[in-house]
Amino acid sequence: xxxxxxxxxxxxxxxxxxxxxxxxxxxxxxxxxxxxxxxxxxxxxxxxxxxxxxxxxxxxxxxxxxxxxxxxxxxxxxxxxxx
Numbered sequence: 001x002x003x004x005x006x007x008x009x010x011x012x013x014x015x016x017x018x019x020x021x022x023x024x025x026x027x028x029x030x031x032x033x034x035x036x037x038x039x040x041x042x043x044x045x046x047x048x049x050x051x052x053x054x055x056x057x058x059x060x061x062x063x064x065x066x067x068x069x070x071x072x073x074x075x076x077x078x079x080x081x082x083x
Contacts, residue, residue: 023067028068044061051078
């Protein structure tokens with residue numbers, strides 16, 4: 001999950017944040033990292049560029065992007081389906 005954290009920091013240009021500052025289960029939006037809807041679009045781009053994953057159902061977004069752990073689980077599940 002450290003790699004995913006580093007990718008998010010780089011993608012969103014969060015210069016003041018270190019991977020160890022982000023808890024695996026901390027919310028990414030609102031009270032957690034405080035990300036917004038523009039950041040959500042950047043996370044979608046990250047999934048496409050780094051993992052070749054597209055989100056088929058946009059309604060899944062809040063569930064997928066809830067935390068680092070939910071993103072990692074989604075990526076793992078998608079990679080298993082692609083294999």
